Amino acid sequence: MxxxxxxxxxxxxxxxxxxxxxxxxxxxxxxxxxxxxxxxxxxxxxxxxxxxxxxxxxxxxxxxxxxxxxxxxxxxxxxxxxxxxxxxxxxxxxxxxxxxxxxxxxxxxxxxxxxxxxxxxxxxxxxxxxxxxVPFVYRYHPMVREARARVARGDLGMLLSIDAGYLQDWMLLPTDDDWRATSAAGGASRAFADIGSHLCDLLEFIAGERIVRLSARTRRVFDERGGRTVENEDIVAILVETASGAIGTLLISQMAAGRRNALTVELHGSRESLRFDQENPERLWVGGRAESRILVRDPATATPDAARLQPVPAGHAMGYQDAFDNFVADAYAAARGEEPDGMPVFADGLRAARLTEAVLQSAASGRWIETGE
Missing domain, CATH: 3.40.50.720 (NAD(P)-binding Rossmann-like Domain)
Structure with missing residues (x-):
């Protein structure tokens, strides 16, 4: 029934x-x-x-x-x-x-x-x-899809290393407080579960491969906020290795003064590099040995998956809410029976939960943790 x-x-x-x-x-x-x-x-x-x-x-x-x-x-x-x-x-x-x-x-x-x-x-x-x-909505910036397409067609060559981070400052002061700081409401992890999960999802989405092992360190700066005991972390630093052998560093902080929502992913390949900066989502940096250049969002020249997420012409700025609108468009299309490419589903939420557990295990034990599935 x-x-x-x-x-x-x-x-x-x-x-x-x-x-x-x-x-x-x-x-x-x-x-x-x-x-x-x-x-x-x-x-x-x-x-x-x-x-x-x-x-x-x-x-x-x-x-x-x-x-x-x-x-x-x-x-x-x-x-x-x-x-x-x-x-x-x-x-x-x-x-x-x-x-x-x-x-x-x-x-x-x-x-x-x-x-x-x-x-x-x-x-x-x-x-x-x-x-x-699950709204891993940073996948829906058009220049993220552009970066993903370029990696998939081999523009980077062999992936060598990764430099990535997600920095905010909204918990910088001892007077800053939020329900997320208590494990009862927010969970055992705060900084990683809240924003580090976005970073790892975006990294794996663009690179087309997974983090297979990691070593993490966490820091809790204030033991009390708003008269309550803080039970989760403010800052996380992680060493990672991907399936192809690339190594990288990830820094996640909710206490980086002046950084409002600085989500960045930089991939270094044997031919060229790519960098996406969420606070400047209309641009994609492409680095080369002879020269580097900036690609500006333009549906007329974009790869097909990037072009489909651009309802406005080049020069008309798109941002976070546009990315969110694109994500919901795909979710609603899926509800109508379509199969949109790259839509994050509960399996991706499970992946984030497993990475969160691995980060906490590594930080507690000081050991490398295997994360490949």
């Missing part, structure tokens, strides 16, 4: 606007709702931490209805796809419930705060036949 309901819902959603339900009315809920609206979804229902907050979010963001609880939204017959934008520790429970209810799911990362839950969710998603996506 459940399979029949799910099949009917999927078939119906292919011929009408998807009805989106969003759980969480904070920053990410606003980002998701904008992307849903841009992609012609109906903003059917929203739930938040309290009924009053849900009602306020309904009015502010233009939803048709507010649900009193997340569970009520998940059970609603007026919702086809559930966006989960809640604190980390709630993700696994809500995603499992949404899949069990026959709903497509977009779940913010981390997919789960432990590997066992991530494995269970990935298996449940695979068995359901439903769309189950």
């Amino acid at each position: 459940t399979m029949d309901v799910r099949s009917t819902r999927t078939d119906a959603s292919a011929t009408r606007a998807l009805r989106a339900g969003i759980i969480g009315g904070g920053f990410m809920g606003r980002v998701h709702s904008h992307a849903a609206r841009v992609n012609a979804a109906r903003l059917a229902e929203i739930a938040a931490s309290t009924p009053d907050r849900a009602a306020a979010s309904r009015d502010a963001l233009g939803f048709e209805a507010a649900a009193d609880t997340a569970e009520q939204l998940i059970a609603s017959p007026d919702v086809d796809i559930v966006h989960i934008c809640t604190p980390n520790a709630t993700h696994a429970r809500l995603a499992a419930a949404a899949l069990a209810a026959g709903k497509h799911v977009i779940c913010e990362k981390p997919l789960a705060i432990d590997v066992a839950d991530a494995e269970q969710l990935t298996a449940q998603a695979a068995a359901s036949g439903l769309v189950a996506a």
Whole structure:
């Protein structure tokens, strides 16, 4: 009976606007709702931490209805796809419930705060036949797709080394506080699980190969924030080796003064190098022995996968929200039965959970940890 309901819902959603339900009315809920609206979804229902907050979010963001609880939204017959934008520790429970209810799911990362839950969710998603996506949205910058295509066609030659990082400063001061700093809500890892997971996903996506072993060190600068004990890390430094033998360094910090969202990936090959900088997403640096150059985003000259993500001409700046809109477009296309290339799914969320576990294990033991699967 459940399979029949799910099949009917999927078939119906292919011929009408998807009805989106969003759980969480904070920053990410606003980002998701904008992307849903841009992609012609109906903003059917929203739930938040309290009924009053849900009602306020309904009015502010233009939803048709507010649900009193997340569970009520998940059970609603007026919702086809559930966006989960809640604190980390709630993700696994809500995603499992949404899949069990026959709903497509977009779940913010981390997919789960432990590997066992991530494995269970990935298996449940695979068995359901439903769309189950994780917003590793930096994949959706057009110049990331350009870099990926150039690596895939051999422009770099042999991959030799990697220099990458993700730096922010929003936790720099001892007075800076956030629910992510407590393991109960945020999980055992903060800096890596929150932003290092994005960095590793982007690195493996562009390079087309995985990190197979790593050695990590972590640092917690303040033991207390906001009167609460801090239980996870502020900074992570990692040595990595990829499947082809390339070696690299990754630095992840939420305490790098002046760095707002400095996500960078630089790959060095035997023929040339590539560097993508998320704070300057319209450009891709290509380094060569004889000369280096800057490629500027242009759908007229881009590789096909990069061109499809560029709804505006060259010179009209695209940024983070555009990347997010592109990701949601692919997730909704998948819900209609299409198979978009490079869409991050629950298996990618599981990969991030396993890398997070490996980072924590390495930092605790001082050993190299194998991460190849």
